[in-house]
Amino acid sequence: MTNSFFQQVYMLVEQIPYGRVASYGQIARMLGNPRAARQVGWAMHCCPAHLPWQRVVKADGSIAGGMAPELRRSLLQAEGVRFLPDGRVDMRRCCWKPYVVEESEDADLLLHNGI
DNA sequence: ACAATGACATAAG
DNA sequence: GCTTATGCCATTG
Numbered sequence: 001m002t003n004s005f006f007q008q009v010y011m012l013v014e015q016i017p018y019g020r021v022a023s024y025g026q027i028a029r030m031l032g033n034p035r036a037a038r039q040v041g042w043a044m045h046c047c048p049a050h051l052p053w054q055r056v057v058k059a060d061g062s063i064a065g066g067m068a069p070e071l072r073r074s075l076l077q078a079e080g081v082r083f084l085p086d087g088r089v090d091m092r093r094c095c096w097k098p099y100v101v102e103e104s105e106d107a108d109l110l111l112h113n114g115i
Numbered sequence: 116a117c118a119a120t121g122a123c124a125t126a127a128g
Numbered sequence: 129g130c131t132t133a134t135g136c137c138a139t140t141g
Contacts, residue, residue, distance in 0.1 A: 035123095038121055038123050
């Protein structure tokens with residue numbers, strides 16, 4: 001359990017900035033296993049606490065089921081994450097981008113990210 | 116080592 | 129755009 005995929009996932013989730021959300025697939029891709037999204041979710045299932053698991057959502061921005069999805073949604077809202085009327089996270093604005101975004105029309109997004 | 120599990124992703128209808 | 133079906137891969141029993 002120590003030096004496993006889970007540990008990597010935990011480390012990565014720990015580094016998700018405030019007000020930003022990352023999808024399971026995104027995290028899995030960072031770890032080098034774009035198909036290991038399920039394992040990421042499994043790691044969250046372990047609930048190691050002190051971990052911002054609330055910032056981890058599905059690829060389409062919907063909150064995963066399992067544990068207290070409403071609570072997580074509230075936390076994200078409190079962090080300033082924009083939510084769509086459908087109850088999904090506005091991935092267009094709040095998806096976490098560890099790298100600098102290309103100089104596209106997303107200048108507003110860059111400002112929002114604090115880059 | 117094998118089979119089952121799962122807070123997902125992507126493609127197809 | 130939403131729903132259904134299939135794939136995926138590490139962890140666990």
